[in-house]
Amino acid sequence: MSIQVRDLRKTFGHFKALDEVSLTFNSGELVALLGPSGCGKTTLLRIIAGLEYPDSGAVLFSGEDATFTHVRERGVGFVFQHYALFRHMTVFDNVAFGLTVRPRRQRPSRGEIAERVHRLLELVQLDWLADRYPDQLSGGQRQRIALARALAVEPRVLLLDEPFGALDARVRKDLRGWLRRLHDELHVTSIFVTHDQEEAMEVADRIVVINQGRVEQVGTPQEIYNAPASPFVYGFIGDANRLCGHAADGWAELAGLRVPAPEFGQSEPRQVTGYIRPHDIQLQAGDQGEGVAVRVESVSQVGAALRVSVRIPDGDTSLQVELPHSGGRWPFQVGEPVKALPRAARVFAG
Numbered sequence: 001m002s003i004q005v006r007d008l009r010k011t012f013g014h015f016k017a018l019d020e021v022s023l024t025f026n027s028g029e030l031v032a033l034l035g036p037s038g039c040g041k042t043t044l045l046r047i048i049a050g051l052e053y054p055d056s057g058a059v060l061f062s063g064e065d066a067t068f069t070h071v072r073e074r075g076v077g078f079v080f081q082h083y084a085l086f087r088h089m090t091v092f093d094n095v096a097f098g099l100t101v102r103p104r105r106q107r108p109s110r111g112e113i114a115e116r117v118h119r120l121l122e123l124v125q126l127d128w129l130a131d132r133y134p135d136q137l138s139g140g141q142r143q144r145i146a147l148a149r150a151l152a153v154e155p156r157v158l159l160l161d162e163p164f165g166a167l168d169a170r171v172r173k174d175l176r177g178w179l180r181r182l183h184d185e186l187h188v189t190s191i192f193v194t195h196d197q198e199e200a201m202e203v204a205d206r207i208v209v210i211n212q213g214r215v216e217q218v219g220t221p222q223e224i225y226n227a228p229a230s231p232f233v234y235g236f237i238g239d240a241n242r243l244c245g246h247a248a249d250g251w252a253e254l255a256g257l258r259v260p261a262p263e264f265g266q267s268e269p270r271q272v273t274g275y276i277r278p279h280d281i282q283l284q285a286g287d288q289g290e291g292v293a294v295r296v297e298s299v300s301q302v303g304a305a306l307r308v309s310v311r312i313p314d315g316d317t318s319l320q321v322e323l324p325h326s327g328g329r330w331p332f333q334v335g336e337p338v339k340a341l342p343r344a345a346r347v348f349a350g
């Protein structure tokens, strides 16, 4: 099922939590709502769920207005960060819950419920825990059971609010891969909230970047990473060197680095801010050749990459550079003069 939100606004007192938010979530897509704390992600998710109503604007499910449809009638499944499974119920009964509380006429038979619960427990690979109680599970297992429980009622939409937020880094990483695979199997339209850019990049088909209640950019993880639409997105997604300078005649001068700036064709210099990814800077040993002369400040190896910090002499600007490194001796030593040449940059006014 597709979901559309149109011109959503929501205020709490004088505070604008959502400001003219319009988005389309395609049927069967897995979309991440990504942004810093307090930007409005959860408010948007709650409005889609029917747990909150907007001040104005509309929510459409498969093209039909569902803005004020009751949460029970929307056919949504939820998983929250601290999803309280019923402590006095076994895993089996927790997953069966949504089916057993249905009115008699809509309720599947006991046999059908048992079959569906076991199928879901197999899907989340925890069938062997059916008789345990929530207190006897790890945090990661609890979230998988919470997901099985949300899926039991065959929701048309799955909404996940920081589902792995409370888990440690290792378990989070495992569960991300697992969620992606599960989604590929089920294709339920799913929206998940996260403030973790790596999680969004790894799991989502598309990412919606939100800042202060407004949509900054929507795109695939590659689009968002390779072509950030605003300084905010540059600062929020991936690492970037941020440099101030001036631009005119199609070129920008950023702390001594000269980069193309085709949007600034005017002859009067304008103040700009440029962003350069660490892996978009080339380093060449010595003081010959193209680029700006810099000095190596520090070198460290992180996995298969070499992180080099270099200092531009006229001022106190440091550049972070990332180079692939397959082992062996480091090509640059601290204190050495090198030439830095940016291969790609993006320049914004101001």
Ligand SMILES: Nc1ncnc2c1ncn2[C@@H]1O[C@H](COP(=O)(O)OP(=O)(O)OP(=O)(O)O)[C@@H](O)[C@H]1O
Binding pocket: 012, 015, 017, 035, 036, 037, 038, 039, 040, 041, 042, 043, 044, 195
């Ligand atoms: N019921 C409420 N009453 C007053 N203010 C609220 C209410 N719910 C949310 N807010 C405010 O609206 C803003 C957006 O909140 P929201 O929970 O949507 O942010 P978020 O992006 O999900 O943040 P986080 O990642 O920290 O959960 C916040 O500043 C929050 O304090």
